[in-house]
Amino acid sequence: MNKRPLNGADAGADAAALRSAPGSSAVSGSLTVSAPGKVILFGEHAVVYGKRAVAASVGLRTTAVSRADASAVRLVLPDVCLDHSWPLERIRECIAGLVQGASGVEAAAAAAVSGATNAPTASAPESSRPDQAAAKPTKKRRGASGTTVPRRSSRASKPTTPGVDSAPALPHAPASLPAGLVDQLSSLLPDGCSGPAKQSVLAFFTLYALICRGRFGIEVQMESKLPVGAGLGSSASFSVCASATLLLHSGLVQLGDAGAGQTASFSNSQLEVINAWAFLSEKVIHGNPSGIDNSLCTYGGARSYTKTDGMRELKGQAFKAFDFVLTDTNVAKNTKAEVEKVRVRREAHPHIMDPLLNAVQAIADGCIAGCEKHVNGKLSHAELQTQMGILIDMNHAILEAFGVSHPMLEKIRELSAKHGFKSKLTDSDGSRTAAFQASLAAAGCRSFRAQVGCAGVDAIIGE
Numbered sequence: 001m002n003k004r005p006l007n008g009a010d011a012g013a014d015a016a017a018l019r020s021a022p023g024s025s026a027v028s029g030s031l032t033v034s035a036p037g038k039v040i041l042f043g044e045h046a047v048v049y050g051k052r053a054v055a056a057s058v059g060l061r062t063t064a065v066s067r068a069d070a071s072a073v074r075l076v077l078p079d080v081c082l083d084h085s086w087p088l089e090r091i092r093e094c095i096a097g098l099v100q101g102a103s104g105v106e107a108a109a110a111a112a113v114s115g116a117t118n119a120p121t122a123s124a125p126e127s128s129r130p131d132q133a134a135a136k137p138t139k140k141r142r143g144a145s146g147t148t149v150p151r152r153s154s155r156a157s158k159p160t161t162p163g164v165d166s167a168p169a170l171p172h173a174p175a176s177l178p179a180g181l182v183d184q185l186s187s188l189l190p191d192g193c194s195g196p197a198k199q200s201v202l203a204f205f206t207l208y209a210l211i212c213r214g215r216f217g218i219e220v221q222m223e224s225k226l227p228v229g230a231g232l233g234s235s236a237s238f239s240v241c242a243s244a245t246l247l248l249h250s251g252l253v254q255l256g257d258a259g260a261g262q263t264a265s266f267s268n269s270q271l272e273v274i275n276a277w278a279f280l281s282e283k284v285i286h287g288n289p290s291g292i293d294n295s296l297c298t299y300g301g302a303r304s305y306t307k308t309d310g311m312r313e314l315k316g317q318a319f320k321a322f323d324f325v326l327t328d329t330n331v332a333k334n335t336k337a338e339v340e341k342v343r344v345r346r347e348a349h350p351h352i353m354d355p356l357l358n359a360v361q362a363i364a365d366g367c368i369a370g371c372e373k374h375v376n377g378k379l380s381h382a383e384l385q386t387q388m389g390i391l392i393d394m395n396h397a398i399l400e401a402f403g404v405s406h407p408m409l410e411k412i413r414e415l416s417a418k419h420g421f422k423s424k425l426t427d428s429d430g431s432r433t434a435a436f437q438a439s440l441a442a443a444g445c446r447s448f449r450a451q452v453g454c455a456g457v458d459a460i461i462g463e
């Protein structure tokens with residue numbers, strides 16, 4: 001069923017891949033998409049209520065390897081213990097009548113074919129778009145072929161030239177989930193499917209139904225270096241990979257001149273579309289996400305974010321001056337339930353909660369101002385670190401007041417203090433960090449040293 005390779009496609013302007021639909025994927029061979037996780041430094045939960053948060057991407061990546069399939073959709077998700085195949089006919093029956101006119105994808109496809117530009121337009125703020133003008137082809141990486149999983153791309157390598165920005169407007173995701181869609185998709189859940197796997201299957205098929213519309217089968221294998229459900233954005237990383245994978249297979253997003261085995265990045269308008277669809281998937285998993293997680297996992301970097309203004313890049317990458325130890329308490333949590341806890345508390349105590357939400361924004365603003373002063377030479381690294389420590393303490397105290405802390409998190413704060421660190425933030429004294437990590441392990445926690453502020457979603461076309 002494979003029609004044409006993505007490599008060498010004249011992105012966007014050449015809409016031949018769209019003409020190949022229905023009945024085929026636009027990808028021949030294997031496709032590998034990868035996206036980072038995220039860490040929110042200040043403003044989690046408050047960001048759901050429109051407050052400013054500060055966050056960065058984390059170099060623990062999720063990788064989705066996919067290829068077209070003639071007659072089925074197969075999902076292999078070892079992190080949530082799922083390996084299941086659905087006959088294409090069964091999926092078509094399930095989604096028949098539900099997806100008609102739901103997303104505007106067909107109209108956009110038609111516009112792309114004719115070169116018209118009246119399809120729904122992307123709308124993220126300019127500042128959320130990393131400058132990709134200097135992107136260059138990566139070194140050719142041979143050996144990623146057949147159905148084997150290609151090696152993860154080297155994070156040190158530069159991305160290839162992104163897709164052409166003068167392409168016709170790309171199809172945007174609907175602003176909200178089409179009524180009844182997720183309920184209808186529930187009939188696809190395999191017997192005995194766990195809670196986490198259910199969320200993943202429903203989110204994946206929501207995107208598949210609206211983007212691919214049962215036109216072709218696909219096999220997707222997705223795994224993450226992120227711990228699932230540990231607050232590092234595993235669901236957003238999953239959603240971004242699913243979104244980019246399905247948009248590429250559908251031909252609605254096409255890569256530029258990346259050859260087989262090369263890492264390719266996306267153009268700004270393509271990132272916007274990937275992000276919008278990933279947000280829809282996050283809605284399935286989280287109910288009421290703020291959008292910060294999917295935005296960080298899509299664009300990468302270190303950024304401030306509000307629901308209304310989107311992202312702003314943080315000046316001077318001040319966070320690069322810090323070394324982070326990320327800790328997984330191994331205590332299961334579910335973001336949807338945590339967000340709901342805060343909602344209930346806010347409804348019961350608005351006069352207490354609203355000033356606290358404002359205080360969280362003031363903390364995030366304090367972080368941004370401190371970073372700017374540091375970049376302008378008005379605050380030394382040591383002073384910035386002291387200031388960040390105080391902000392972290394205050395932010396955490398408010399999270400406790402929101403009711404979203406946990407005895408294990410308090411234990412980590414105690415351990416951090418013992419080693420002279422603030423929770424979430426460490427300095428780069430390797431021996432102290434190692435001792436801290438050892439004490440975290442003794443307390444039953446996993447910890448990670450991870451790159452913060454790394455690149456967002458990218459893709460590699462197999463051979």
Ligand SMILES: Nc1ncnc2c1ncn2[C@@H]1O[C@H](COP(=O)(O)OP(=O)(O)O)[C@@H](O)[C@H]1O
Nearest residue numbers: 079196199200224229230231233234235334335
């Ligand atoms: N690697 C993965 N494979 C499949 N599903 C995943 C993966 N990572 C996350 N998910 C989905 O995201 C859910 C976790 O979301 P959430 O509670 O927000 O955790 P996190 O804080 O890590 O984002 C899981 O229950 C699962 O449905």
Ligand SMILES: C[C@@](O)(CCOP(=O)(O)O)CC(=O)O
Nearest residue numbers: 044045231232233289290335
């Ligand atoms: C709690 C919250 O602020 C961040 C959620 O992060 P995570 O899904 O727990 O990684 C919710 C949101 O912003 O949607």
